[in-house]
Amino acid sequence: MSTELRDRFFALSTGQAPADEVARYRAEVDATDTEPATTLDGLAISWHPTARFKAVRFIDAERIDEGVRDQFARPSEPAPHLAAVFVDPRELSFRTFENIVPLDRWFADAPLELELSEPVELTKDAYAATLRLPDAGRVRLEGLDALNLYVPPLNAATRGGERFIFHSALLAEALTQAMSKSMPKPLLDGFSHVNPVFRCNRFEPGDSNFHRHRDTPYYDAARGHISRYTVLLYLTGGSGEPALDLTGGTAVEDIASFTCVVFDQRYEHEGAPFRDGRKVFLRTELIFSEDPEVTHDPEIGALFSKACYLTGESVFAPELTRHADAYYNQVAAAHWSGLTRAPAREPYVHKQFRGVHFVANGYDFWFTKSDKLSLAECAAITLLDYFNCKLGETAFRDLCASAVIEAEDDTWIPAFLNDKDKDKDKDSAGAPAVAPLDKSTLFPESELTDDVCCPFHNFGRFDPTRFDEIVDLNERAQSFAKAHIMPAPILMLGEDAVLDPEKFVIRGNQIHVLGKESLTPVNFAACWNSGGVPGNYIDVAATVGAAHFLVPPIVFSETNDCYHLQFDFFRNTWMVKHQQATVPVPKISSLAELDLDELEEGASEPWMDAVGPSLVNGGSGKRPTPWWADSSPLVDELYDYLSDYEYEHFDHDYEDDEDDEDEEEGKAGT
Known part of the structure; x- marks a missing residue:
């Protein structure tokens, strides 16, 4: 089925x-x-x-x-x-x-010797040129439509037609060379490259227009890159009413196939479907080195954060789509002409998460003090909400009861939250939504080791929690898990979220969320015999979701009854990183349920099998690993914690060598 x-x-x-x-x-x-x-x-x-x-x-x-x-x-x-x-x-x-489809393979064997005819000026800072390329390359570009990769965007109701987004460095590089040779010299001042992320748009006759809008400029503060011009490459030709309308500039009714239009992103524009055939075009942009005169307005960043947040919330409340679109357009216009006056009424989302009521719009988050929430708890809930982190198998927003409220300003919020707090279910009172946790309790100290040889020679009285090589591997596994868990400000234990208060540092009116720390080296020992291998004894004690955030400081203010947190995750231009990983916590267990036949066939190694590849950095591979372990990135990392000094003084005879097999057997039996 x-x-x-x-x-x-x-x-x-x-x-x-x-x-x-x-x-x-x-x-x-x-x-x-x-x-x-x-x-x-x-x-x-x-x-x-x-x-x-x-x-x-x-x-x-x-x-x-x-x-x-x-x-x-x-x-x-x-x-x-x-x-x-x-x-x-x-x-x-x-x-x-967005679903950005990787399509470099599609263009890998296609001839992409692209040339542009001499551009024709349509209006100020807008040009059109014909793209010339080999027939095989032309067929490959035209074939994009036949891939049938179109998926409905979240704002499908306001854009008309269909689209998919793809990434191709090969196509972008070919277009970069063509643009560099053909576009007017003043336009190319500071030009770096064509954005390798393309949008493939398709419209059928009778489809709705793509509503009038401005393209949001691309901006990368780390590289000092900014987009200034939109590039439209029409893969089909036809006539529309008009096919492209640059507000305040020009309207183009007839467009031939493989026409390339380049225009300043200041232009608001709209496009109608072709009258008698399918309209397919690619959209990307020209990227420039950042103009030193570019300034930053925090209010633009606030609007962009709201737009992104409301886009996600529109999955639950479709009426928020129009507000998100309005914010995106307002931001796009503000990049060139400053912010305009906001609409008379703005949307807010009232949420309840495990008895905690809060109001959010994507930049502002309000919490009532009567909940006895700490600032760290408020910050943790805000991070979970904004990044829609998963608790167990459920997304955070799906765990919240929410309702959209439109209002002219935010003055109503403190009284509203206090009223909600008074009415909330008494059963939920006293149970924190995000409780603090001493993470060291996940990693108990090792037992003292005994001097037994191995399970085989100590059958009936072998204790894996006291055997030196098992304890050693468990400590390495603990160090591995600690490296991912200890620096995390928030952990997910099943359906529960807990926080580490020490990772939320309050300085002045800012909450700093601390990130990862470096690993601590761990020593290791050697000796083993039959009865399984140490990895068989290291089981999973708990599975912990570790949420790491690289975010700017969270600004807050407070009144007698309300905390008001403010974020610009994108800092107006740059986007933050966040990572959520599932980390298995090791424990030593018994092999009572495994028989010798299973061990000979290769019994499972529960903890090592549970470690996902995304957690593993890999070792240098230059240092010895135990005889019982197959080479793998995880084993390399677990046994790559020796310092250079320790490695130089390490007993290299431990490494198995054909010439030393007898000597190694003697050591193992001692």
């Missing part, structure tokens, strides 16, 4: 099926509830649609766990490296709103 649901999805996606058949299919999907097949980029993914997993994404199939990879469809025959996955839209955050 799951395979049928998967295959019928793509069969019905052509848009040719009768409406009643589509309705029956949707009812079947809504009645299907299965567990995810695996996770990717923090998102749970399924290989077929269900009531929960409804948003389709296209990704490089090699990124999917090999054990389940074959279950995922490859719906684009011309691009077999792409697999279709289904995600829960409620889990999306600003990092995963």
Whole structure:
């Protein structure tokens, strides 16, 4: 049935099926509830649609766990490296709103010797030119439409048509060279490259227009890059009413295929579908070195944070889409002409999370003091909410009861929160929504080791918690887990979120969220005999989700009854990083349930098997590893903590060598 649901999805996606058949299919999907097949980029993914997993994404199939990879469809025959996955839209955050499809493989063997004809000036700071390229390259560009990678964007109701977003450094590099040779010299002052992220847009006759808007400029503070010009490459030709309208500039009614239009991003613009055929075009931008005269307005950053936050909230409240679009357009205009007056009424989202009421708009977060919340708890809840972190298998926003409230200002919020706090369920009082945790309790001290040889020679009285090599491996595993868990300001223990108060440092009116620390070297010992290997005895004590955040300081103010936290996660221009990882905590267990036959066949190593590859940095590979361990990045990292001094003085005879086999056997039996 799951395979049928998967295959019928793509069969019905052509848009040719009768409406009643589509309705029956949707009812079947809504009645299907299965567990995810695996996770990717923090998102749970399924290989077929269900009531929960409804948003389709296209990704490089090699990124999917090999054990389940074959279950995922490859719906684009011309691009077999792409697999279709289904995600829960409620889990999306600003990092995963868009599906950017990797398509360098599509262009890898295509001739991309691109040339632009002499550009024609359409109006001030707007040009049109014809793109010339080999026939095979032309066919490859035209074939983008046939890949059928279109997915509905979150703002589908306001943009018209269909689109997908892809990344191709090869196409961008070819366009960069063509632009550098053909565009007017004044336009190229400070030009760096063409953005390798492209949007492929498709409109059929009768589709709605892409509403009038400005393109939000790309900005990268770390590299000092900023976009100034939008690039439209029309893969099909036709006539529209008009096909492209640059407000205050010019309107273009007829456009030939492979026309390239470049215009200043100050222009507000709109485009209508072609009258008699499909309209397909690519959109990207020209990236420049940052103008030293660029200034920064914190209010622009605040608006952009609100727009991103409301985009995510629109999954729960579709009415927020229009507000998010309005903020995006306001931000785009403000980059060139300053902020305009905000709408008379603005949206706020009232939320309740495990008895805690708060109000948010994506930049401002309000909490009542009557909840007896600390600032660290307020900051933790805000981080969980903004990044839509997962607690167990559930996204944070899905754990909140929420309601949209429109108001002219925020003066109503303190009284509103206090009233909600008085009315809240008494059963929820006293149980903190985000409790503090002493993380050291996850890592108990080792037992004192005994001097026994091995399980085989001490059958019946062997204690794995006191055997030196097992204790040694457990301590290494603890150090590995600590490196990921101890620096994390927030941990997820199943469905519970806990915080480390020491990672929230308050200075003046700012809350600093501390990040990762360096690892501490660990020594190791040697000696073993039959009865399994140490890895068999190291089990998983707990699975902990560690949320690491690289965020700017959180500004706060307070009144007698309310905390008001303010964030600009993007700092007006740059985007912060955050990482959420699942970390298994080690413990020593018994091998009572394993027999000798299982050990000879290679018994499982629970903790080592549970460590995901994303947690492993890998060792240098130059230092010795124990005889019982197969070489792997995890083993290299666990046994790569010796200092250079310790390695120089280490007993190199421990390394197995054909010439020293007898000597090693003698040591093992001593």
